[in-house]
Amino acid sequence: MASSRTQPLFLFLAHVLPLLMLEISGLASSFVVALAGASNQRGNEEAETLLTWKSYLDSESRYALSLWNRSNPCSWRGIDCDLLGSITSLNLSDSAIHGTLHHLNFSQLPNLVALKLSNNSLFGNIPLSMAYLAKLTHLDLSQNKLSGNIPTLLGSLRSLQVLEFSHNKLFGPIPQEIGNLTALLTLALTDNNFSGSIPDSIGRLGNLTILLLNENKISGSIPSSIGNLSKLIQLNLRVNNLGGFLPTGMNNLTFLTYLRLSDNDFIGRLPQDICSSHALKFFSASNNDFIGPIPRSLKNCSSLRRVRLQNNLLKGNIADALGVYPYMYYLELSNNELYGELPPTLIQCRNLTSLEISNNKISGTIPPQLGNITQLQRLDLSSNYIVGEIPKDLGKLKLLLELSLDCNFLVGHIPQEVGALSNLQNLNIAGNNLSGSIPTQLGECSNLLFLNLSRNNLEKSIPIEIRTLQSLQHLDLSQNVLTGKIPGQFGSLHRLEILNLSHNWLSGSIASTFDDMTSLTSIDISYNELVGPLPNITAFHNATIGVVRGNKGLCGVIVGLSPCTATTSKARNKNKNLLLALIPTLGCLLCLLLVLGALSIGCRRVRKTGASSIDGRNENPWAIWSFDGRMVYESIIEATEEFNAKYCIGVGGHGSVYKAQLQTGKIVAIKKLKDSLDVEMASRKAFEREIHALTRTRHRNIVKLYGFCSSSRHSFLVYEYLQFGSLQDVLNNQQIIATFDWNKRVNVVKGVANALSYMHHECSPPIIHRDISSKNILLDEKYEAHVSDFGTAKVLQPYSSNWTSFAGTFGYAAPELAYTMDAKEKSDVYSFGVVTLEVIMGRHPGDLLSSLASLSSASLSNSTTSHWPLKQVLDERAPFPIGDVLGQVAFIVKMAFSCLNAKPEHRPSMQQVSEAISAHCSIMISSSEDLKLEELVDPRCFP
Ligand SMILES: *[C@@H]1O[C@H](CO)[C@@H](O)[C@H](O)[C@H]1NC(C)=O
Ligand SMILES: *[C@@H]1O[C@H](CO)[C@@H](O)[C@H](O)[C@H]1NC(C)=O
Ligand SMILES: *[C@@H]1O[C@H](CO)[C@@H](O)[C@H](O)[C@H]1NC(C)=O
Numbered sequence: 001m002a003s004s005r006t007q008p009l010f011l012f013l014a015h016v017l018p019l020l021m022l023e024i025s026g027l028a029s030s031f032v033v034a035l036a037g038a039s040n041q042r043g044n045e046e047a048e049t050l051l052t053w054k055s056y057l058d059s060e061s062r063y064a065l066s067l068w069n070r071s072n073p074c075s076w077r078g079i080d081c082d083l084l085g086s087i088t089s090l091n092l093s094d095s096a097i098h099g100t101l102h103h104l105n106f107s108q109l110p111n112l113v114a115l116k117l118s119n120n121s122l123f124g125n126i127p128l129s130m131a132y133l134a135k136l137t138h139l140d141l142s143q144n145k146l147s148g149n150i151p152t153l154l155g156s157l158r159s160l161q162v163l164e165f166s167h168n169k170l171f172g173p174i175p176q177e178i179g180n181l182t183a184l185l186t187l188a189l190t191d192n193n194f195s196g197s198i199p200d201s202i203g204r205l206g207n208l209t210i211l212l213l214n215e216n217k218i219s220g221s222i223p224s225s226i227g228n229l230s231k232l233i234q235l236n237l238r239v240n241n242l243g244g245f246l247p248t249g250m251n252n253l254t255f256l257t258y259l260r261l262s263d264n265d266f267i268g269r270l271p272q273d274i275c276s277s278h279a280l281k282f283f284s285a286s287n288n289d290f291i292g293p294i295p296r297s298l299k300n301c302s303s304l305r306r307v308r309l310q311n312n313l314l315k316g317n318i319a320d321a322l323g324v325y326p327y328m329y330y331l332e333l334s335n336n337e338l339y340g341e342l343p344p345t346l347i348q349c350r351n352l353t354s355l356e357i358s359n360n361k362i363s364g365t366i367p368p369q370l371g372n373i374t375q376l377q378r379l380d381l382s383s384n385y386i387v388g389e390i391p392k393d394l395g396k397l398k399l400l401l402e403l404s405l406d407c408n409f410l411v412g413h414i415p416q417e418v419g420a421l422s423n424l425q426n427l428n429i430a431g432n433n434l435s436g437s438i439p440t441q442l443g444e445c446s447n448l449l450f451l452n453l454s455r456n457n458l459e460k461s462i463p464i465e466i467r468t469l470q471s472l473q474h475l476d477l478s479q480n481v482l483t484g485k486i487p488g489q490f491g492s493l494h495r496l497e498i499l500n501l502s503h504n505w506l507s508g509s510i511a512s513t514f515d516d517m518t519s520l521t522s523i524d525i526s527y528n529e530l531v532g533p534l535p536n537i538t539a540f541h542n543a544t545i546g547v548v549r550g551n552k553g554l555c556g557v558i559v560g561l562s563p564c565t566a567t568t569s570k571a572r573n574k575n576k577n578l579l580l581a582l583i584p585t586l587g588c589l590l591c592l593l594l595v596l597g598a599l600s601i602g603c604r605r606v607r608k609t610g611a612s613s614i615d616g617r618n619e620n621p622w623a624i625w626s627f628d629g630r631m632v633y634e635s636i637i638e639a640t641e642e643f644n645a646k647y648c649i650g651v652g653g654h655g656s657v658y659k660a661q662l663q664t665g666k667i668v669a670i671k672k673l674k675d676s677l678d679v680e681m682a683s684r685k686a687f688e689r690e691i692h693a694l695t696r697t698r699h700r701n702i703v704k705l706y707g708f709c710s711s712s713r714h715s716f717l718v719y720e721y722l723q724f725g726s727l728q729d730v731l732n733n734q735q736i737i738a739t740f741d742w743n744k745r746v747n748v749v750k751g752v753a754n755a756l757s758y759m760h761h762e763c764s765p766p767i768i769h770r771d772i773s774s775k776n777i778l779l780d781e782k783y784e785a786h787v788s789d790f791g792t793a794k795v796l797q798p799y800s801s802n803w804t805s806f807a808g809t810f811g812y813a814a815p816e817l818a819y820t821m822d823a824k825e826k827s828d829v830y831s832f833g834v835v836t837l838e839v840i841m842g843r844h845p846g847d848l849l850s851s852l853a854s855l856s857s858a859s860l861s862n863s864t865t866s867h868w869p870l871k872q873v874l875d876e877r878a879p880f881p882i883g884d885v886l887g888q889v890a891f892i893v894k895m896a897f898s899c900l901n902a903k904p905e906h907r908p909s910m911q912q913v914s915e916a917i918s919a920h921c922s923i924m925i926s927s928s929e930d931l932k933l934e935e936l937v938d939p940r941c942f943p
């Protein structure tokens with residue numbers, strides 16, 4: 001081959017020429033000729049190497065290299081040569097070259113110093129021949145499609161200063177030999193599939209200033225040798241599987257301006273001295289499990305530009321941690337455990353465009369000075385403990401795109417100045433105690449896409465100005481005390497996709513303009529006072545009863561809703577004149593509905609007269625009542641002779657229960673609370689709202705709550721009266737128990753399950769009982785179960801200091817309530833399990849409960865566990881069940897056991913339970929079989 005023939009000649013010239021040049025200067029001219037010849041030889045071979053490679057590329061790539069031809073390669077595109085005409089640099093970045101490097105024989109390019117092929121479509125492996133590039137200082141193969149491992153032989157490229165393999169498909173470990181590249185200044189392996197751990201040898205790269213290993217699958221912990229890389233300026237490890245503690249050597253990296261550790265599994269503390277040289281500008285450690293404080297050196301780290309520490313477990317007073325950052329434009333600390341008040345120094349971060357500290361424990365008020373951070377585009381302080389009013393100065397934040405202050409304890413009105421936020425796209429102030437009306441100025445925020453004002457105490461009507469929010473896609477005004485009609489102008493919100501107006505006091509019928517809201521996919525208008533036909537929109541066509549439940553008189557095509565009479569719906573479509581003629585008839589129907597409603601519901605709230613009663617000034621004691629409350633109040637006082645003991649029919653945790661016959665002849669049960677409620681005006685509305693929601697739940701297995709009354713002397717709840725008393729009474733009554741057979745018991749369990757399933761799964765938000773016990777389950781004369789006191793444990797609890805914060809009844813409460821006050825649906829499921837066993841056993845399961853935990857974990861073959869035959873837990877006062885009934889009872893016992901699982905997540909939902917019982921699930925056994933309880937314990941999930 002040509003190369004093997006020319007090589008010796010070149011070597012001869014290279015070694016001998018300098019000597020000759022010095023000693024025989026007179027012959028210089030002839031040597032110049034010889035030199036040119038030699039370089040041509042070298043250049044020709046190198047040209048040959050490149051042309052060979054070119055010939056293997058596809059046609060488009062060859063076209064891109066069309067100027068590469070037989071002439072001197074030093075003039076080719078992307079090529080630089082040394083004085084001797086040998087190629088030193090090959091730079092074909094961004095050249096649309098498609099192919100592999102397999103046919104580029106690097107051993108023929110020994111003088112190459114720089115090889116830059118980034119942003120092409122190179123694929124295949126990194127060729128081993130690259131290891132011959134002994135002079136290479138700069139190697140950039142980033143943004144290609146290279147695959148395979150980094151060859152360990154590359155460890156021989158001792159001169160390499162820049163190594164960039166980012167954005168390829170390389171995989172395997174980062175070889176230990178990388179530590180041989182001691183001259184490296186930059187090592188960039190971003191966005192590949194590298195795995196394994198960071199080699200300890202990395203610590204030998206003492207001159208490294210840039211280390212980018214982000215977006216790989218690198219695991220293990222950071223080697224402590226990283227402390228030797230004290231010249232590092234950029235360190236990016238984000239999005240890997242790294243974990244463990246950070247080595248203390250990280251504190252050595254004082255020149256870092258750029259440190260990114262986010263999206264790993266790091267634990268422990270952040271390096272405290274990370275900004276001791278005041279160099280740090282970009283710092284992210286989000287989405288890890290870091291604990292402890294924000295690094296103390298950040299307090300005076302005025303160089304900071306962008307800080308992202310969200311989604312960790314950082315703790316500490318935010319006022320101590322944050323300083324003055326004149327250049328800072330982005331600060332995100334959401335989802336940590338930071339507390340304290342927002343420091344006033346924040347306003348000196350004048351370039352801040354984004355400030356997010358949601359879901360921490362921030363207290364105090366929103367400093368009005370935040371209005372001076374005029375570059376702010378996003379402000380998220382949601383889910384904290386912030387109190388006070390929304391400062392009107394926030395109206396100065398003209399560039400604001402997002403304002404999230406939801407889930408705090410803000411009070412007062414929504415400031416009109418919000419209308420000045422003309423760029424605002426996302427406004428969320430839900431879940432506060434805001435009152436007053438919705439400001440009409442909100443209509444000026446014409447760029448709003450998302451508006452959530454739910455779960456406040458906003459009153460009056462919805463302003464018609466809302467029609468100007470032409471971009472709006474999501475509107476939630478639910479759970480307020482809004483009144484009046486739904487403005488017909490809603491029809492002009494052509495982009496609206498989600499609309500929630502539930503749990504308000506909206507009345508009247510829904511305007512036909514709603515028919516224009518074609519983009520609407522989800523609508524909820526439940527629990528208002530609405531009447532008339534539903535608009536003809538797809539959102540309703542696909543809806544279930546849940547979204548219209550609890551209104552006065554809606555009609556339409558939804559299953560469970562009464563259909564509109566044929567005449568009305570046809571009239572609407574066909575002939576408006578006919579409709580006019582029908583109006584008197586409809587009016588009568590409406591009257592009738594109202595009368596029926598008033599009769600069946602008994603009493604509901606007087607809206608305005610009752611509103612200021614609890615404080616005692618007005619002494620109209622009726623909080624939630626529908627007709628003249630004062631009269632009914634007096635009637636109750638009279639009927640019970642001001643709660644004379646002779647009318648008392650029971651004593652419960654929250655007070656005594658009385659039976660009262662009203663003047664109308666109706667008998668009600670009165671639960672008198674131990675103390676008169678002393679509720680602040682602000683929280684009172686929320687309280688009333690919840691009681692109101694409870695008065696509107698209707699289920700055959702739930703005791704009807706008619707209303708709530710409170711005066712300075714008495715507070716009481718008024719319930720439907722049930723003759724048979726509580727389940728506990730029945731189980732203890734030796735006469736009645738004789739008739740309480742297995743079918744009736746199964747039916748009681750089913751009734752309770754249905755009631756719980758309804759409250760958990762068909763109410764929005766779900767209503768949790770928190771205190772299911774045999775005392776709270778009342779039976780009517782047909783032994784039908786009616787669950788009493790639904791939701792009141794929660795509603796009443798925050799308003800009285802005399803009730804313990806522990807909601808449940810001892811012996812019924814789920815084990816998790818011992819360490820969390822946060823009752824969930826699954827806590828009710830546990831209590832349901834206890835009550836179910838109580839119904840079957842005829843007594844509280846007591847000891848069995850404690851044995852259960854061990855039963856479910858013990859293996860069946862373990863002979864040391866005591867054996868409980870099913871027979872032994874069935875109430876002996878009822879004859880032993882046979883056939884189907886036995887199977888059903890056995891199934892119910894089995895189901896009760898899964899409800900009693902110590903782990904809430906392993907308990908079934910009430911919906912599953914209720915469905916299983918309704919489906920007459922049973923276990924196939926015969927009474928002769930001696931079924932053991934252990935065999936009923938199913939350690940897996942229900943069923
Ligand atoms: C790396 O360096 C060590 C010693 O410094 C040497 O033994 C080893 O051969 C080198 N590896 C490569 C691939 O150059
Ligand atoms: C590290 O950098 C210093 C100063 O730039 C230089 O003198 C030294 O040779 C470098 N070390 C290596 C191993 O290249
Ligand atoms: C910090 O760097 C110095 C040299 O700059 C080194 O001697 C020391 O071992 C390093 N500390 C750690 C913990 O790595």
Ligand SMILES: *[C@@H]1O[C@H](CO)[C@@H](O)[C@H](O)[C@H]1NC(C)=O
Pocket residue numbers: 326327328351
């Ligand atoms: C604030 O940002 C602007 C533009 O982004 C920049 O010109 C200015 O220097 C910054 N001010 C400070 C104090 O960093």
Ligand SMILES: *[C@@H]1O[C@H](CO)[C@@H](O)[C@H](O)[C@H]1NC(C)=O
Pocket residue numbers: 347369372
């Ligand atoms: C906020 O800006 C106003 C002018 O817009 C200025 O009068 C006021 O002093 C500033 N407040 C602070 C605390 O900087």
